[in-house]
Every structure is written in structure tokens, then in C-alpha cells.
Amino acid sequence: MKTTIKAKLLEMPSEESEKLDNLMIRFSSAIRFAFNRRKPDAYDPMNKMDLEKLLQSKYKLNSRYAKDAVMKADSIISSQKELVKEYHSNYKSKLKQVKQELKRAKSKQKIHALKTKLDKYQRKLEEYQKHLDEGTIPKVIFGGKDNYKARCEGKISNQEWKELRNNKFCSRGDKTKKGNHNTRIVLDEEDNIFLRINTSVKKNSSRYEYIKVPLYLLQKKNLEGEVNGRDYKSMVLDVVSKEKPYYVEVIRKDNQYYAHITIEEKTPEIKFANPEQVGIIGIDTNPDGFALTCLDQEGNYKWHKCITNPELTSAKGNRRTNLCGELAKEVVEFIKNKGYSVAIEDLEFKRNSYGNKKFERISHQFVYRKLLTFLERGCKREGIEVIKVNPAFTSIIGKYKYQHQFGISVHNSAALVIGRRALGFNERIPKQLIQVMSSYLNRVKFTKFISSSQWSKWGKIDYLIKILIKTIKKEGGENPAYSKDYAYSRYRKRLLEIA
Structure with a gap:
């Protein structure tokens, strides 16, 4: 299982920061150059090998940085191709919904608003259909569309815009090169942690110049000296000591430098609980948390529980992400010693509907995606089996069939249906x-x-x-x-x- 750990590069001399900024400029420029020659409608297309050699000479990058730049450009292109398919499907669905709503609309104001929205969705659908037909991708703005608009409006300076475009570089891991050749984590005699970075600048005819920057890996300890939460620092150092490969991306933000270190996290074997003999716990995901319902092997109700936090519907940014993680952790801690498998919905996260803004804010797919992602990762870390089922009509069936029967909420009723579906039971209509x-x-x-x-x-x-x-x-x-x-x-x- 891949895990990304955030670290911070501590203060460094101005000479070293200038070298780091120079590397970011060259690497970011190489990505843009590679992107413009690898995209489907490239004016001057190039194959991978020739492009890597050209990047080495044009931007003074070593072979590994050049390969990483091409890899990054290719990943952007493949991502855009998938997004074109998704956006086309989403706008097609939205267009259908607006047409149905237009048939029911009566007021002139409502009809005018829907027709405006219909025209917009139709234009977008035609745009993405053209990309699909021609095998092309939309224009990509390196540095961000919002930042580009701010630059055009004079809200940010040209220097700020360039800093936003050239603010990162990455390096893939290699087990034959002590984990990572270009950005390697090293320890000194006093066990202080440093990130040794290859600047890709030769100080003599044969050797590249390296800079060594102090690296801070977060580790929270209580008064007894025990680590609170997961010990990510020890996880990274364990990978480094065993010389296993790890991916490093260095990012500059607000004049500070951060390192995102991706490692392969070792997880225990999944304990298959055999739901047909011991039962299962169905979990329904909601805007404010989780609803859990336990079933026996015959699909009969045993008990239920809700683990929620009302703040989740109004919290923003990092706070909301943190709440999602805490709720998922609480669920995993609650079920890990009970010996049950877990059944969840196999949700597809598509922005293919329109509606009330307040409701969309509460039930935004970000919450569902984060909750399910954290729950799956937590279960995997504890060796708990996770079974995914089709989410169709789980809430409707639970509401009309089980809510009154067992005196539980509609969310726990839906969790009951999810559990029964994982056990292979069909829902007959009363x-x-x-x-x-x-x-x-x-x-x-x-x-x-x-x-x-x-x-x-x-x-x-x-x-x-x-x-x-x-x-x-x-x-x-x-x-x-x-x-x-x-x-x-x-x-x-x-x-x-x-x-």
C-alpha cells in the first residue's frame, strides 16, 4: 500500500536555496517542454528516448531527472485523457437532467435559467465530444487556471506567476541506488535527518554538486514518550535503513520547502472472517459520518451504532480532512477486535448532477471519497476484510422495509441492506x-x-x-x-x- 508522508526542509543558506530554485526552474521547464512534444496534437512530436536525451542537453539535467520529467509529462497527458471521458459523461448526464427539469418548469424565470444552463452544458458536451473524436486533450495551464487569470488581471506580478509555475521537482526511487539517487534521505553520526539533493550541476568534469538540507519528519509524543497516532517518522527511517525505493517530490510554497515522501507501507495479511458463518458489519457513509449495522450469518439484524460528527458538514479544508480521518479511525478501532468483515458501498464519484448549492456543500463527494478512502486504508492496516457492493437503492430499501421493523434510522437501515447484499441476499418487496x-x-x-x-x-x-x-x-x-x-x-x- 502506497503512503505519502509530508516533511519540511528546514532553513538553509541562501546559496543552497538559490540552487534548489534553479533546479525547480529547469525541471519544471523540462516538464512543459516534454508535455508539448508528447501530447496527442503535438506540433513537433518526439519519442521518449530522443526526448530524454534532448532534455539532458537543453536543461542540463542528469538522465534520471530527464526521465522523471518525461514521466511526469506523460502522467499529465494520461490523466487529461481520462478526465475528458469523465467530463463528457458528466455533462451528458447533466444535460439530460436539465431537459427533464425544463419540461416540468412553469415560471418564465425558471425556464430562462434552465435554458441558459442547457446552452452552457451543450457547449461543454460538444467541446469534450470533439476531443474524444480527435483523440486530443484540453489546453493545460501550468501554474493553475486561477493564478493565470489573476496574472492577466494584474493581481499578481510576473515574478509571482513564474514562481508558481516553477515550484517543484520530483525523483523516483530505485532499490539499486540505496532507495533514491537524486534525493536521498541520509543520517549523520548524531542521527539528524537530512535530504541530500543532486542539483544536476557539475562542479567539475565528472561529478555533480549535492546539497544537504535538514529534514523535519513529524512525530508527536505524549508525556510518557510514546508516539501518538501513526509513527510516520519511523516508517520512513525503516525504509531508508533497508534501502527500499521511495519517491520524493520537493515543493516550494510561501517561501517554504516541503518534501512529499511516498513509500510502500507494509500491511498485515487480510483476515478473511467468512461472513457466511460469523456475520458481517454493513457500513453506510453519510455527510456527517458512518452508520454501522451488524448482521448474523443469516442476514438478521443484531445491533447498530452511529459514529458521526456534526462539524463535518460545515468544516473546511484541512479541518474537514482531519475529521474524516478521525471518524474512520474510530470506526476501525471499534470493529477491529469483533472478528467481522466489513461491507461498504462501491461508490462512483462523478460530478454529474446539479441542484441546491447548500445540499451539494453538505453532501459533496469530497466527504464520501475521503471517508471511504480513510476507512479502507484503516481496515487494510488492521487486516480487516472489506467487501464492496453495488449501492443502488440501499437507502430506499432500508427506509421502506427495515426502518420501522427494527426502529432504527434510515442510515442504519441502509447499512443493513448493504450487509445483506454482501452476504448474497435479495430484497423481496413486502x-x-x-x-x-x-x-x-x-x-x-x-x-x-x-x-x-x-x-x-x-x-x-x-x-x-x-x-x-x-x-x-x-x-x-x-x-x-x-x-x-x-x-x-x-x-x-x-x-x-x-x-
């Missing part, structure tokens, strides 16, 4: 819900409903019940807008005609 469908659908529609797939049935049930709840609210003089999960619980007896 007779009461089928009776509701037969009461409100004519014979032809009901026949189509019965002959449809199982998941399609659940979708149709959810759609009809939402309409019925709106009707009930209108009759009672309430706001007919349907947005709350507890609306079904409130009107359940009336909908199912239970006395």
Missing part, C-alpha cells in the same frame, strides 16, 4: 407495499410493475409513495414539498392502510 401499488395503479401499469426487475420495482415504489405523501400534505394544508426521510414514517400507517 406484501403491504405491493398492495399499495395495486391500489393506485391500473391493471396495465401494475402488470408492467410486476414484470419489471427487482431494483426497478423499488424505484417505482419510491416514486409513487412520494406522490402520495405530497397529496396527503396538500389535503392537510401543509407544504407538499417532499424532502425529509421521516415523511414516510409519519404517514406510513395511512399509506399502508393500517388502523
Whole structure:
């Protein structure tokens, strides 16, 4: 498992910082040069080997730096190609949603806004379709689009813009070169840690000049001298002592230098708990945390628990990332000694919908992605088996089938469905819900409903019940807008005609 550890380069003499900045300028320029000759619509395309040789002579880089620059350029191109496919799919989905919304819109203001959005999405879709047809990629701005706009508007100086464009270099690891040849972590006699950097400048005819910069690796200790959290410092030093390969990227930010060190983290073997014999824990991911529901081997409910933090819906930046990590750690600590496997949703993170900005901020995919990523990594570190299942209709099935039965929240009900799906159980529709469908659908529609797939049935049930709840609210003089999960619980007896 790959793990990236952040470190900081401590203060260095101005001469050394100038050499480091000079290396960043040459390496960043080499990446841009390689990118413009490796992209699909390159004016002067070059093969990899010839390009590496040209970079060595043009930018005075050694062969390893030249190869790393070409590798970085190729990774940008491959990433852009994947993004073109994703953006095309997203805008295609958004366009379909806006067209459906336009059919239902009544006010002139709403129709005008939707038509404007429709035109925008159509232009974007055509743009990405053209890239797919021609095998090209969009323009790439090294230094960032926002920074480029700020430079055009005169908000930042030309010098600041150049510093943003030329602020990093990287070096791949090599086990035959004591872990990393160009940026090697070394220790002195007093066990002080340094990063030895090859400046790729020859001070005589044969040898390159190196600079040795003090490196700070974070390690938090309590009053007893024990390390709090994961001991990343020891992990890095262990890799260095065994001369295993590690990747280093040096970045300049706010006149400070940071090193991102990527190592291969050793993890224990996965303990296969055999869910068919001992049961499983289903986990549903939500904007404020996790909902856990434990099942036995027959798929029956045993217990449930919620591990959440309300601050997660409003926190920003590093604070939100930290909260995601703490919640995932709490979940792993809770389940690691219980002997169960874990079932989670196999979510696809696509920005293919539009809607209320406040809701999107709360339920942004960043939270789900971070929570699931941290949870998976935590489980892997503890040797816990993780089973991924299709997330389709888990919340809908849980709400209509298990929420009232076990007196649990809709999130724990969804976790119950996730666990049952991992065990291989199908969710049959209760007779009461089928009776509701037969009461409100004519014979032809009901026949189509019965002959449809199982998941399609659940979708149709959810759609009809939402309409019925709106009707009930209108009759009672309430706001007919349907947005709350507890609306079904409130009107359940009336909908199912239970006395």
C-alpha cells in the first residue's frame, strides 16, 4: 500500500536555496517542454528516448531527472485523457437532467435559467465530444487556471506567476541506488535527518554538486514518550535503513520547502472472517459520518451504532480532512477486535448532477471519497476484510422495509441492506407495499410493475409513495414539498392502510 508522508526542509543558506530554485526552474521547464512534444496534437512530436536525451542537453539535467520529467509529462497527458471521458459523461448526464427539469418548469424565470444552463452544458458536451473524436486533450495551464487569470488581471506580478509555475521537482526511487539517487534521505553520526539533493550541476568534469538540507519528519509524543497516532517518522527511517525505493517530490510554497515522501507501507495479511458463518458489519457513509449495522450469518439484524460528527458538514479544508480521518479511525478501532468483515458501498464519484448549492456543500463527494478512502486504508492496516457492493437503492430499501421493523434510522437501515447484499441476499418487496401499488395503479401499469426487475420495482415504489405523501400534505394544508426521510414514517400507517 502506497503512503505519502509530508516533511519540511528546514532553513538553509541562501546559496543552497538559490540552487534548489534553479533546479525547480529547469525541471519544471523540462516538464512543459516534454508535455508539448508528447501530447496527442503535438506540433513537433518526439519519442521518449530522443526526448530524454534532448532534455539532458537543453536543461542540463542528469538522465534520471530527464526521465522523471518525461514521466511526469506523460502522467499529465494520461490523466487529461481520462478526465475528458469523465467530463463528457458528466455533462451528458447533466444535460439530460436539465431537459427533464425544463419540461416540468412553469415560471418564465425558471425556464430562462434552465435554458441558459442547457446552452452552457451543450457547449461543454460538444467541446469534450470533439476531443474524444480527435483523440486530443484540453489546453493545460501550468501554474493553475486561477493564478493565470489573476496574472492577466494584474493581481499578481510576473515574478509571482513564474514562481508558481516553477515550484517543484520530483525523483523516483530505485532499490539499486540505496532507495533514491537524486534525493536521498541520509543520517549523520548524531542521527539528524537530512535530504541530500543532486542539483544536476557539475562542479567539475565528472561529478555533480549535492546539497544537504535538514529534514523535519513529524512525530508527536505524549508525556510518557510514546508516539501518538501513526509513527510516520519511523516508517520512513525503516525504509531508508533497508534501502527500499521511495519517491520524493520537493515543493516550494510561501517561501517554504516541503518534501512529499511516498513509500510502500507494509500491511498485515487480510483476515478473511467468512461472513457466511460469523456475520458481517454493513457500513453506510453519510455527510456527517458512518452508520454501522451488524448482521448474523443469516442476514438478521443484531445491533447498530452511529459514529458521526456534526462539524463535518460545515468544516473546511484541512479541518474537514482531519475529521474524516478521525471518524474512520474510530470506526476501525471499534470493529477491529469483533472478528467481522466489513461491507461498504462501491461508490462512483462523478460530478454529474446539479441542484441546491447548500445540499451539494453538505453532501459533496469530497466527504464520501475521503471517508471511504480513510476507512479502507484503516481496515487494510488492521487486516480487516472489506467487501464492496453495488449501492443502488440501499437507502430506499432500508427506509421502506427495515426502518420501522427494527426502529432504527434510515442510515442504519441502509447499512443493513448493504450487509445483506454482501452476504448474497435479495430484497423481496413486502406484501403491504405491493398492495399499495395495486391500489393506485391500473391493471396495465401494475402488470408492467410486476414484470419489471427487482431494483426497478423499488424505484417505482419510491416514486409513487412520494406522490402520495405530497397529496396527503396538500389535503392537510401543509407544504407538499417532499424532502425529509421521516415523511414516510409519519404517514406510513395511512399509506399502508393500517388502523
